[in-house]
Amino acid sequence: MALQDVAAVLEVPVVPEVAAVLERTRQRLSSEVVTEFVSRAGFGAELDRLIGRLTEIYLAVPTAGLPDRAERYWHKEIEDACCFSDRFVDLVREYPHGSLDDGIRLMEEDYDVGCGLKTLLRIFGNLLKRLEFFAAESEILGRDENKEIIFQIILSVVRISNSDHLRLVHISGSEGSGKTALARLVYNDPRVKKYFDCRMWVAVPEDFDVELIVMKIIKCAIRSANRMLDLGSVDKLYDNLRQVLHGRKFFLVLDDVLSVNYDGWELLRSLLSVGEEGSTIITTVNWEEGTNTMIAESGVPYMLEPLPEDVCFDLLVKKAFGTETKVDFRAFSAIGKKIVGKCRGLPLAINMIGEMLRCNPEIPNHLLDYLDSLHTFTKFSYQTLPLHLQWCITYLTLFPYDYAFDKHKVVELWNAEGFISCAHQDDIIEDYSGHFFDILVSYSFLQAVQYPYDQVRELCTLHPSITKLRNLETLNLEGCCKLDSLPESMYSLRELRHLNILGCSSLTTMPRRMGWLSRLQTLSRFIVTAERGRKIEELGSLDNLKGALQIENLEKALDPEDAKRAQLNSKRNITSLALYWSWLNFYNDDNEASDSTVQQVLEALQPPPSLEILDIFSYPGTGAPQWMTNGKSTLKSMVEIRLVNLKRLESLPPLGQFPCLKVIEIRGMNAMTCVDDTFSGNDGMFPKLEKLTFSQMPNLEKWVMEDNQDKFPRLSNLTIAHCPKLKVLHFSCSSLKNLTLLFNNEMLYSTPGALKYFGRSLQKLTIGLCYELVATSTCEALRDLTALKELEISECDELISLPHCMRYLTSLRYMTIMNCRNLKTLPYWLTRSRSRPELLISGCPKLLHQT
Numbered sequence: 118m119a120l121q122d123v124a125a126v127l128e129v130p131v132v133p134e135v136a137a138v139l140e141r142t143r144q145r146l147s148s149e150v151v152t153e154f155v156s157r158a159g160f161g162a163e164l165d166r167l168i169g170r171l172t173e174i175y176l177a178v179p180t181a182g183l184p185d186r187a188e189r190y191w192h193k194e195i196e197d198a199c200c201f202s203d204r205f206v207d208l209v210r211e212y213p214h215g216s217l218d219d220g221i222r223l224m225e226e227d228y229d230v231g232c233g234l235k236t237l238l239r240i241f242g243n244l245l246k247r248l249e250f251f252a253a254e255s256e257i258l259g260r261d262e263n264k265e266i267i268f269q270i271i272l273s274v275v276r277i278s279n280s281d282h283l284r285l286v287h288i289s290g291s292e293g294s295g296k297t298a299l300a301r302l303v304y305n306d307p308r309v310k311k312y313f314d315c316r317m318w319v320a321v322p323e324d325f326d327v328e329l330i331v332m333k334i335i336k337c338a339i340r341s342a343n344r345m346l347d348l349g350s351v352d353k354l355y356d357n358l359r360q361v362l363h364g365r366k367f368f369l370v371l372d373d374v375l376s377v378n379y380d381g382w383e384l385l386r387s388l389l390s391v392g393e394e395g396s397t398i399i400t401t402v403n404w405e406e407g408t409n410t411m412i413a414e415s416g417v418p419y420m421l422e423p424l425p426e427d428v429c430f431d432l433l434v435k436k437a438f439g440t441e442t443k444v445d446f447r448a449f450s451a452i453g454k455k456i457v458g459k460c461r462g463l464p465l466a467i468n469m470i471g472e473m474l475r476c477n478p479e480i481p482n483h484l485l486d487y488l489d490s491l492h493t494f495t496k497f498s499y500q501t502l503p504l505h506l507q508w509c510i511t512y513l514t515l516f517p518y519d520y521a522f523d524k525h526k527v528v529e530l531w532n533a534e535g536f537i538s539c540a541h542q543d544d545i546i547e548d549y550s551g552h553f554f555d556i557l558v559s560y561s562f563l564q565a566v567q568y569p570y571d572q573v574r575e576l577c578t579l580h581p582s583i584t585k586l587r588n589l590e591t592l593n594l595e596g597c598c599k600l601d602s603l604p605e606s607m608y609s610l611r612e613l614r615h616l617n618i619l620g621c622s623s624l625t626t627m628p629r630r631m632g633w634l635s636r637l638q639t640l641s642r643f644i645v646t647a648e649r650g651r652k653i654e655e656l657g658s659l660d661n662l663k664g665a666l667q668i669e670n671l672e673k674a675l676d677p678e679d680a681k682r683a684q685l686n687s688k689r690n691i692t693s694l695a696l697y698w699s700w701l702n703f704y705n706d707d708n709e710a711s712d713s714t715v716q717q718v719l720e721a722l723q724p725p726p727s728l729e730i731l732d733i734f735s736y737p738g739t740g741a742p743q744w745m746t747n748g749k750s751t752l753k754s755m756v757e758i759r760l761v762n763l764k765r766l767e768s769l770p771p772l773g774q775f776p777c778l779k780v781i782e783i784r785g786m787n788a789m790t791c792v793d794d795t796f797s798g799n800d801g802m803f804p805k806l807e808k809l810t811f812s813q814m815p816n817l818e819k820w821v822m823e824d825n826q827d828k829f830p831r832l833s834n835l836t837i838a839h840c841p842k843l844k845v846l847h848f849s850c851s852s853l854k855n856l857t858l859l860f861n862n863e864m865l866y867s868t869p870g871a872l873k874y875f876g877r878s879l880q881k882l883t884i885g886l887c888y889e890l891v892a893t894s895t896c897e898a899l900r901d902l903t904a905l906k907e908l909e910i911s912e913c914d915e916l917i918s919l920p921h922c923m924r925y926l927t928s929l930r931y932m933t934i935m936n937c938r939n940l941k942t943l944p945y946w947l948t949r950s951r952s953r954p955e956l957l958i959s960g961c962p963k964l965l966h967q968t
Contacts, residue, residue, distance in 0.1 A: 137754070137777065138192070142199040143171050145206045154209050155230065163234040167202075170241045196729075198240050200663065200690060205233050259428035260295065263421065264302045270417055271303075271368075271397045272312065283390055284397040285416025293465030294421050296401035300370050303399065313368040314393070314935065314959060321374050321400075327381045331358050331388065334369065338362060359391045364936075366393035366959045371400045386415065393959055423462020430457050432464065436471020510557065522563065524554050529591040529615065584609050595641075596620040608633040615639035619667075627651050632658040639663070645670045654682035663690030665730075668722075669697040672737070677714065680721035693730040696722060698737055712765075716740050730757040738763075741770040748799060750774050756805075761785055768793075773801025773828065784812040792820040802828035812838035812859075822848040829853070837862055844868045850875065857883040863894065871898040881907040891915050896922035904928055908954075911935040918942045929954040936960035 145151065146168055155164045174195065270286050288296045303309060304316060317337035322329050331354050338361040369389070389398065398416075424432070433453055460466040502510070509531055513522070557563045579594070581604040589610050594600060594617060601623040607613075608630040616634075618624060619641045627643060629650035638661045645653045645668060653674045656662075666688075674680050685694070696719070715738040723744040724731060731752070744750060748771065755775045760766075762785035769792060772781060792811075797803065806829055811817065817840045822828070827849040835853055837843065839860035845868065853875050858866060865871050866884070879902050884890060890913045899905075905926050910916070916937050924946045932947075932954045934940065940961045947954070958964065 290421035293463040295464040437474035591615040656683040665693035667695040677717035695732040698735040745770040771798025773797030810836040869897040873901040876901040892918040909933040
């Protein structure tokens with residue numbers, strides 16, 4: 118039975134991307150060749166368990182209640198785990214099956230089948246536990262009432278502090294009481310996302326270093342505003358903070374304030390007062406550490422009480438046993454209640470104990486002797502861990518307080534130090550190490566965070582002596598923006614598996630003979646040159662590459678045969694591919710390669726069938742490759758595609774032949790004037806497409822599809838940006854809920870009937886950065902949007918009052934107006950409208966009254 122059928126029987130919602138990956142893995146493991154081979158080798162039971170675990174993972178994903186970002190994360194984690202399964206299947210298929218016994222004998226000489234299956238069981242079992250743990254974490258028991266009280270404070274219209282603009286709430290409580298968890302509940306609530314212009318989360322340094330706090334806030338604010346800013350010297354720091362926060366209604370969490378001094382707190386508070394009225398700061402404060410009470414006097418203190426014992430018991434059971442139904446809860450009840458009584462209502466202690474019981478169910482009676490304090494129990498938890506995990510924890514103490522760890526980087530460091538020993542194959546050891554990292558997170562020795570801070574390194578030169586490290590496996594140079602070259606003898610690092618040079622913007626060439634690094638699995642970028650030993654053909658022998666690969670300077674690939682020798686199509690573990698021609702191609706027609714040569718090069722760079730993400734930038738050719746146009750594409754797993762600055766391409770390739778596409782972005786196609794039925798291709802459609810963007814297309818005039826069939830059954834978000842000549846969107850799409858119009862799109866929203874095909878489906882319209890939108894704009898196209906519930910207008914600086922035609926949006930329930938600096942009045946018809954929309958207005962300093 119297919120996974121989708123199991124889900125239907127159990128009435129579990131489907132997560133399509135996960136289903137596709139897991140179903141493909143299940144089919145490969147269930148194939149006749151693998152089943153017979155493994156059964157004859159004596160491991161049929163293990164294979165059955167493994168297939169069953171895939172079903173458990175599939176059913177666990179939707180019950181975890183994943184937001185979009187988390188769903189993408191888990192999709193990638195599941196995909197990575199399935200890659201190990203694929204390698205196992207490939208190993209089985211590689212051995213001769215003419216004589217099955219001979220095949221088994223030959224394979225067992227090179228590879229332990231049972232060990233491989235047990236490793237896969239451990240990998241997928243760990244993944245299942247993490248999913249269940251995530252689901253439990255997403256439900257923070259017993260704090261809903263506390264969250265609502267915090268909301269009543271921060272969303273009230275009454276000023277709650279002596280600051281002119283700020284609302285200050287200080288969540289206090291004992292160590293481990295759940296202050297950070299409560300702040301996170303508030304931070305992630307949709308109401309906060311809607312009410313505030315930007316959200317920022319800052320872990321406060323132990324010594325309350327104001328300069329460091331300010332720098333962290335600036336980084337968060339810049340990322341939120343999607344802008345760049347030179348922080349400069351310390352003297353400019355405070356001015357920069359005022360600049361990025363001025364006029365914005367922000368929500369800031371200052372987490373884990375251990376100590377504070379009067380001058381530092383007053384300075385920080387004055388710097389943050391430049392925000393819009395209603396800007397809010399939440400601090401989590403540990404009063405037991407003796408924090409100065411001056412912070413409480415500047416806002417509203419909120420003391421977080423311990424959890425009730427019944428809630429603690431429920432949390433302990435959920436952590437310890439998850440969804441397990443074979444547990445004797447009567448036997449556990451007595452000892453469980455004793456444990457809860459000793460924990461004094463502290464969620465951190467409950468979480469740690471629950472995870473310990475999950476891994477070691479035989480030790481509950483021994484716990485009672487170690488629950489006199491959180492410190493004592495933490496020490497006990499540490500001592501119960503295996504010695505190699507104790508080494509791993511001790512190693513992490515070398516890093517500063519509140520350091521944001523990247524899981525994969527930590528695993529690489531542990532492996533380099535020799536803390537992890539694994540008898541399995543090299544390609545499995547990293548996941549084996551990742552399992553240990555997850556254990557430390559689940560034990561609460563490490564805390565999961567959503568937004569690690571960027572780290573900028575100033576490395577300019579990599580010393581040639583590094584190539585003497587013959588056993589070097591990982592070289593991570595990400596963010597070394599001043600690094601301009603790599604040692605020429607890099608080819609001697611034959612054990613190198615991971616080379617990360619993302620963000621090395623000064624690097625313009627690769628070392629010679631990169632193709633000699635046959636063990637390389639991660640190569641974030643490859644920069645093409647026309648010199649021998651540095652050509653694109655060097656990629657040909659790198660058969661183990663996986664994950665994301667970015668190939669740059671393709672205008673230097675002058676011979677299509679070199680591109681063929683790169684053998685991209687055979688690199689089955691590459692899931693993301695970005696192809697870059699120089700940006701100069703977008704402005705300069707004098708290219709070294711002819712149009713014919715350029716097209717042949719792109720033809721030769723056909724991606725592997727496993728590809729999921731494809732980006733093509735500044736391709737200067739006039740035609741698309743056959744692997745995108747012949748209707749027989751092998752890219753059946755591709756979920757995202759971006760075509761950017763393909764200025765000579767006059768029509769879109771038939772992207773409807775890629776059935777798994779969820780995201781399409783088309784940007785900078787200057788020559789295109791019309792989108793028509795060729796977009797979907799012959800009998801093609803977009804069954805999974807959810808998000809589509811057309812941007813910076815100055816000559817696009819219409820999107821008209823003659824075929825009335827709805828070829829976009831799941832398209833919910835459409836963005837049109839800077840398409841000044843676009844007049845009509847005439848295609849069937851009953852699923853479209855959100856339409857975003859950015860920059861100059863006046864003709865689209867002013868042409869009568871331009872949006873009539875979406876009149877019954879469209880729920881939200883966003884108009885932003887449209888400087889041509891003024892009070893006299895006709896907006897005739899909006900008359901057809903009879904089902905529109907939400908209208909958002911932002912950054913329209915020429916808007917003084919709302920255009921008259923907006924009064925015909927009779928179904929409107931919500932109207933948001935943000936950062937329209939010259940908006941002076943609201944029309945009287947807003948209050949007399951039949952729908953009486955709820956208004957949310959911010960960043961409109963000139964707004965005075967209704968007319």
